[in-house]
Amino acid sequence: MALVNIDKVHKYYGDLHVLKGVDLKIQAGEVVSIIGRSGSGKSTLLRCMNGLEAYQEGAIILDNKEVSSDERQVRALARSVGMVFQSFNLFPHLTVGENVMLAPKLVLKQSAEDARKMALDKLTKVGLAEKFDQYPDKLSGGQQQRVAIARALAMSPKVLLCDEITSALDPELVGEVLKVLEELAAEGMTLVLVTHEMNFARDVGDRVVFMHQGKVWETGPSAEVFANPSTPELRSFINAVL
Amino acid sequence: MIEFSNWDLLRNLLLAARWTVLLSLTAFIGGGLVGLLLTAMRLTRRRALHWFVRLYVEVFQGTPLLMQLFLVFFGLSLMGFDISAWAAAAIALTLFTSAFLTEIWRGCIDTLPKGQWEASRCLGLSFTQTLKNIILPQAIRVALAPTVGFSVQVIKGTALASIIGFVELTKAGTMLNNATFEPFKIFAMVALIYFLLCYPLSLVSQRLEKKFNGAR
Numbered sequence: 001m002a003l004v005n006i007d008k009v010h011k012y013y014g015d016l017h018v019l020k021g022v023d024l025k026i027q028a029g030e031v032v033s034i035i036g037r038s039g040s041g042k043s044t045l046l047r048c049m050n051g052l053e054a055y056q057e058g059a060i061i062l063d064n065k066e067v068s069s070d071e072r073q074v075r076a077l078a079r080s081v082g083m084v085f086q087s088f089n090l091f092p093h094l095t096v097g098e099n100v101m102l103a104p105k106l107v108l109k110q111s112a113e114d115a116r117k118m119a120l121d122k123l124t125k126v127g128l129a130e131k132f133d134q135y136p137d138k139l140s141g142g143q144q145q146r147v148a149i150a151r152a153l154a155m156s157p158k159v160l161l162c163d164e165i166t167s168a169l170d171p172e173l174v175g176e177v178l179k180v181l182e183e184l185a186a187e188g189m190t191l192v193l194v195t196h197e198m199n200f201a202r203d204v205g206d207r208v209v210f211m212h213q214g215k216v217w218e219t220g221p222s223a224e225v226f227a228n229p230s231t232p233e234l235r236s237f238i239n240a241v242l
Numbered sequence: 243m244i245e246f247s248n249w250d251l252l253r254n255l256l257l258a259a260r261w262t263v264l265l266s267l268t269a270f271i272g273g274g275l276v277g278l279l280l281t282a283m284r285l286t287r288r289r290a291l292h293w294f295v296r297l298y299v300e301v302f303q304g305t306p307l308l309m310q311l312f313l314v315f316f317g318l319s320l321m322g323f324d325i326s327a328w329a330a331a332a333i334a335l336t337l338f339t340s341a342f343l344t345e346i347w348r349g350c351i352d353t354l355p356k357g358q359w360e361a362s363r364c365l366g367l368s369f370t371q372t373l374k375n376i377i378l379p380q381a382i383r384v385a386l387a388p389t390v391g392f393s394v395q396v397i398k399g400t401a402l403a404s405i406i407g408f409v410e411l412t413k414a415g416t417m418l419n420n421a422t423f424e425p426f427k428i429f430a431m432v433a434l435i436y437f438l439l440c441y442p443l444s445l446v447s448q449r450l451e452k453k454f455n456g457a458r
């Protein structure tokens with residue numbers, strides 16, 4: 001069974017039908033880029049995958065657990081799926097180290113010592129071990145986003161969801177964050193990225209999912225999809241963004 | 243007519259001011275505790291509790307404190323409870339304070355970005371863990387200045403307790419005036435004492451505002 005199974009998922013915001021029967025399977029180790037126009041439902045799909053939003057029809061099975069927005073379910077799910085946001089969402093009153101150690105201590109009940117080791121390990125991975133005792137507001141945007149990645153990794157998730165995590169960054173800081181993602185991809189981490197970085201989607205991603213009008217409109221291996229889009233919608237989208 | 247020296251007047255007013263301070267503290271601590279409870283109720287997912295808190299806040303913010311005082315004092319007496327002016331004032335001011343603090347704290351919690359809740363949720367923190375480790379530590383910094391600032395309103399609000407006969411600073415001033423007919427001198431002293439109680443709190447509030455405004 002695939003790591004993520006999304007089966008005919010429908011999602012409404014009131015009367016607004018946002019996801020209109022999304023089908024998607026993601027295998028362990030895959031790097032999937034979700035692209036599409038603004039409002040096509042990319043963020044909504046991601047947020048349904050970890051229970052931040054409820055969906056009304058269909059099913060999402062992730063790591064053999066059914067995803068629902070039920071409080072308890074969401075917490076159980078947090079061990080399988082990590083999330084990185086466009087706006088970082090670091091905890092500003094905690095140091096970098098505390099940000100990363102918090103959930104392993106509180107949720108995984110790790111000892112202070114284990115949590116510290118884990119945090120140092122993950123911060124080393126994103127190249128920020130020396131910022132352990134700094135507060136987030138002393139860091140650049142790119143560094144903050146890397147801390148957010150380390151914080152998500154500290155829970156040892158099976159899949160990492162990233163929603164436009166470079167969109168809020170100054171252009172010169174985008175590279176350092178993409179580099180971390182690239183390393184994670186090389187290590188075999190399952191990544192689901194909503195992104196506007198088409199070059200990254202093409203070069204690093206295994207697969208591209210093009211969302212249009214609340215559906216998976218077209219999907220396939222990255223190189224192929226970019227070279228030979230089979231739907232006119234994707235063709236015009238690629239022409240518009242590349 | 244009895245003769246009062248200035249010192250006598252001041253001494254009597256200061257003695258009465260103790261009751262102003264005590265009543266303020268009672269209302270503030272009691273109101274703070276009730277306010278915490280109401281704030282916690284507001285943060286749960288129970289709709290009924292939200293409505294209750296909203297109604298509570300609207301009622302106490304939308305009616306004059308004096309009416310609340312009358313309702314507690316005369317209302318409870320009519321219902322057969324033997325209630326002292328002190329108890330009535332303490333209850334009414336506690337209710338009043340709790341409603342305002344709840345509203346102030348709601349504003350402070352709402353200023354925190356939604357992303358803080360979402361990130362906590364994605365990391366698997368429970369509601370109480372999120373509240374304790376993420377929301378409250380940040381909200382408290384924001385809330386400190388307006389909370390201390392509001393304590394000034396509580397102190398001034400205690401003056402109304404004089405109307406139901408509780409002898410605090412204002413009532414003592416009125417009584418001394420009735421005995422001496424020196425309203426200007428006496429009420430100037432009363433005002434000065436209120437000012438000395440309130441001004442330091444205003445100052446602290448302003449300092450806190452500067453310290454935490456925008457900062458971590």
Ligand SMILES: Nc1ncnc2c1ncn2[C@@H]1O[C@H](COP(=O)(O)OP(=O)(O)OP(=O)(O)O)[C@@H](O)[C@H]1O
Pocket residue numbers: 013016018036037038039040041042043044045
């Ligand atoms: N909380 C919400 N309440 C109501 N409508 C919402 C909400 N969130 C999103 N929507 C609507 O759902 C639709 C899909 O939004 P979504 O954020 O998933 O799009 P997106 O593909 O991520 O777009 P973008 O590229 O701009 O981030 C949009 O029409 C949006 O206005």
Ligand SMILES: [Mg+2]
Pocket residue numbers: 042043044
């Ligand atoms: Mg989006």
